[in-house]
Amino acid sequence: xxxxxxxxxxxxxxxxxxxALAFGGSALQALGETETxxxxxxxRVRAADEERLRTQMDEATGRLxxxxxxxxxxxxxxxxxV
Numbered sequence: 634x635x636x637x638x639x640x641x642x643x644x645x646x647x648x649x650x651x652x653a654l655a656f657g658g659s660a661l662q663a664l665g666e667t668e669t670x671x672x673x674x675x676x677r678v679r680a681a682d683e684e685r686l687r688t689q690m691d692e693a694t695g696r697l698x699x700x701x702x703x704x705x706x707x708x709x710x711x712x713x714x715v
Contacts (some may be wrong), residue, residue: 654678 654675661671685705 650682 658671658675661674662668666674
């Protein structure tokens with residue numbers, strides 16, 4: 634996505650990301666999460682990922698090297714209740 638952004642591509646489809654969300658959502662529901670809770674979590678993940686990707690694209694703009702962007706978690710893990 635970042636490479637395509639550097640090439641000034643106007644639109645792109647992140648198929649692997651969307652497939653991961655679809656499978657993850659199905660897994661959450663199979664484990665007992667409600668459809669509403671699953672949809673809310675997936676919306677949070679999409680929003681956080683979009684913000685992270687936008688930041689990475691901004692950082693990559695103007696970089697002359699092709700060094701890869703360092704991966705980082707989309708959402709910080711929530712502590713387990715005691």
